[in-house]
Amino acid sequence: MIEPTYVMEESEELLFPGHLACQGCGATIAMRYVLKALGRKTVVVIPACCWSIISGLFPSSCLDVPLIHTAFETAAAAATGVRAALDVQGQEDVNVLAWAGDGGTFDIGFQALSGAAERNENIIYCCYDNEAYMNTGIQRSSATPVGAWTTTTPKGGLEDRPKKDIVPIMAAHRIPYTATANVAFPDDLYRKVKKALSYKGMKFIHILSPCPTGWRIPSSESIEVARLATLTNLFPLYEVENGDTWRVTYHPSRKMPVEKYLDAQARFRLMSGEDRDQIQKNVDKSWQELLKRSG
């Protein structure tokens, strides 16, 4: 069980009402929780992604903190620049948040991300993962899971490669803190951001953020579907400290079949039964490996 923190409810609200996200957008919920944990002394960097739009059109912004929009592939490099400027100005206590989607993290921004991690830049990088290029209209990314329909993995050519396993890759950079999180588990997310802040250096949090439009689910079921991802062990919640200390932060009380998660989303409707069986096997295997790593 995750201990409820309650602190979150008392913490400051840094997301104004009036953002431009779709109904049920996981990425917006994720930002709200993360900012609550980071607090007002934060500068946010956002590359091209859904959040380029969500934050509002000039001259508006829905964030109550400074926000820098930057080129698609530059979230980690731009966050590095913000950090450098703050440090030379004597503002070492200000948090720098790089906030990117899966495309900007797994694909086009991966080089800059790896560079910043290798340099151990004192920033927190959050990837809100909705598993495709949703802002441009649902094209597959390397975070798109096997069997998913997108506009570039259409009927007859569904995604056939496994999702890039980003967290172990980031942990392999031996950065102080790497974790997964899920908008359906806000206390876990909040606690992880707080824990990340206790480290100086690079922090990476991978947040599963459902996209009702792209996942083909009713917007009212966003959190339910996200919760199933973790309850079925398909998206386990864990953290890695200093690249070598792994810990599962949530153990589902009973095993739930992956089918439950897949069936809840029309994007998986075209997947074959064989693929479903294979996914279940992969999930079971990965979960066992994770438990082993966690000691």
Add this chain to the structure above:
Amino acid sequence: MKKVLMGNFAASHGVRLSRAQVISAYPITPQTHVVEELSAMVARGDLEAKFIKVESEHSALACCIAASVMGARAFTATSSHGLLLMHELLHWAAGGRLPIVMVAVNRAIAPGWNIWNEQTDTLSQRDTGWIQLYCASNQEILDTVIQAFRLAESVKIPVMVIYDAFILSHTYEPVDIPEQDTIDGFLPPLDNPEALKVGEARAFGSVTNPDFHMEFRIKMHNSYRRAMEEFEQVDRDYAALTGRGYGIVEPYRCDDADLIMVAAGSLAGPVRMVVDDLREKGIKAGRVKLKMFRPFPAAQLKEALKPAKKILVLDRNLSPGTGGIFAHEIRSAMKDDSRPIWGFVAGLGGRDITPELIASMFFDALGAEAPVSNTIFKGVRL
């Protein structure tokens, strides 16, 4: 204090004296010495700055952009392929009205790999919105870097300080290094009121719909036009302190010249030498050194070219199918002028441009009423 410095180290001293706060760069020949020396200056404590060893030129400029948005004085250096990799971010920096200064060392572009001198790399970035200043000596490199920060911060446009691979970058010349106090008086600490501040709910670069985008670009255009006047002021102020100024264009023996050659960068030196030789032979030759290419100083150039009966342009660059880029720009600026313009292209990929070759260009123009074609390649085997 006078020191014998290679062009790249002259640039480093310019950056040190300008008290850059954030330096982010990636190695590329022939620029690398600039940032090597800067990293040594930071390590020695001669310069209080953050030196960030990024994993690409693209990240180098992204890093400078974000640091500049936060109000820090930012610098990077690159060349050729590195500059081309930055292309997208050159637009970001200029569109964001960020006073970043960059050193760009002119080097040819592959394929095939070629580390030698050619101007096509910077000239192909002419529409990104950066001010471009070309240098003809190591002293001019140091001075121009310092001037560039003042200019950039005054008009809120990033500036590229440009000089030739090896001919300047790796060549040692005596350079006067001004005292820090002198430069502190010329270039005060950066105080950008538009910088983002912690605790303020402001955004940089938000989605801008058609209601606003065009006005932003027009404001940029107008500031860009103003940059010429501003540079003249910066140049005068700098000359008052150090005795050295360069001008947007620098005419040499043009007052009574029949033939005037326009050249940018280190070529301005040998062309001047050839002009002297030709004068001794009784040929009325002159030279115009073009320091500023963006914004394009059409009026100053026209004024300097007034005495000429024939105009010659020397390009160490090529827009394939069009010809020399300087010649193209000058023809466009002189479209209502009936005087003939010879466009010579030479020295691509680091091939030598000898005084004899330059003299042969003057003789070509001397012996003809008009050029045989728009683009004349010189010093070639074809």
